[in-house]
Amino acid sequence: MRFGRRLFLRGWCSALAVGVAALTSTTVGWLAVVGRFLAPSGSQKEGRIFKAGHPGEFLPGKVDTRFSQSRGVWIVCDAGPSGRCLYALRVRCTHLGCLTRWHEGEGLFRCPCHGSAFTMRGLNVAGPAPRPLERCAICLNEEGHIEIDTERTYRQERGEWSDPASYLVV
Amino acid sequence: MGVVRNNFFLHLHPVRISATAIDPRFTWCMGGITFLLFLVETVTGVLLMFYYRPTIECAYQDMLKLRDVAAFGVLREIHRWGGHAMVVTVLLHMYRVFLTGSYKTPREFNWCVGVVLMLLTLLFSFTGYLLPWDQLSLWAVTVGANMAGDARAVLLGSSSVNEETLNRFYVLHCVALPLMSAVLIGLHFWRVRKDGISGPL
Numbered sequence: 001m002r003f004g005r006r007l008f009l010r011g012w013c014s015a016l017a018v019g020v021a022a023l024t025s026t027t028v029g030w031l032a033v034v035g036r037f038l039a040p041s042g043s044q045k046e047g048r049i050f051k052a053g054h055p056g057e058f059l060p061g062k063v064d065t066r067f068s069q070s071r072g073v074w075i076v077c078d079a080g081p082s083g084r085c086l087y088a089l090r091v092r093c094t095h096l097g098c099l100t101r102w103h104e105g106e107g108l109f110r111c112p113c114h115g116s117a118f119t120m121r122g123l124n125v126a127g128p129a130p131r132p133l134e135r136c137a138i139c140l141n142e143e144g145h146i147e148i149d150t151e152r153t154y155r156q157e158r159g160e161w162s163d164p165a166s167y168l169v170v
Numbered sequence: 171m172g173v174v175r176n177n178f179f180l181h182l183h184p185v186r187i188s189a190t191a192i193d194p195r196f197t198w199c200m201g202g203i204t205f206l207l208f209l210v211e212t213v214t215g216v217l218l219m220f221y222y223r224p225t226i227e228c229a230y231q232d233m234l235k236l237r238d239v240a241a242f243g244v245l246r247e248i249h250r251w252g253g254h255a256m257v258v259t260v261l262l263h264m265y266r267v268f269l270t271g272s273y274k275t276p277r278e279f280n281w282c283v284g285v286v287l288m289l290l291t292l293l294f295s296f297t298g299y300l301l302p303w304d305q306l307s308l309w310a311v312t313v314g315a316n317m318a319g320d321a322r323a324v325l326l327g328s329s330s331v332n333e334e335t336l337n338r339f340y341v342l343h344c345v346a347l348p349l350m351s352a353v354l355i356g357l358h359f360w361r362v363r364k365d366g367i368s369g370p371l
Binding site for chain 2: 033034036037038039
């Protein structure tokens, strides 16, 4: 068979196609390897639920700051008309995620970054924060310990604070 | 066309070489393989830097994490073995250049550049050896630094191998040596282009 123009073009085109395919698959494969390599390897989930002690340890009208550093929650003991009520507020400011501080004298959580302020109940009263602090799920376990899940959160502006899992009546 | 005409990479290779000079039996391809390994080391090294923290608390743990936890932690093995291989290929490259007399006029300058590149490769090897921060690396560097005599304290940044040493070796390995090597590799290739590849004996 004569090695004609058509055969030459066909061979050339298929060689080119094979080359492009090889180059593409190598690039895609390498990008996949790099993506998997740089992806976080997980196992961060454990320890999201922690025990915060007995309900009796919390004084009415006080904010417990023991878990703000380690777990990122304030535990507020609210003395309302229907008795004492505990809830866990996340330390993260709802503006841009800085960590708020509790100012006992003023009775306010203040964010040092842009001056947002929140009442003891977590409602935003000053500064750029667009919404109240978030609550974490709180419950009593069988042994009477308070258990807080820092990953399950409840937002006031969505009406989630009426969810019984977002507070604990004691 | 300007992109092609002015492209640095398309000008790296000599314009004209004799057919015998590109015979793999003549060059052994060792310079090219060394450069390929340098690229492999650069790519894997950058990726390893995303995991590795050069402190005495973290270094060994991060190395174990690369081995046991990270997906494709084999990149660290590639980096390590690639580094060992690069020392071998550099020495074989110089051995070939020596045997074929390619270091002679007009290529003496490029031979000298090559000698500096070899020293840089050995320094890469030496500084990289400390970074896993295990017993092997600690004592290897202790012994190696003792050979440096009075320069020992400058090299280590302290009287013995510790945190300052780790930081120094990390900066040398990841910043200073790669920059120097990149410049000298460019010079080396440019001289190969200008002087041409020497013919067979």
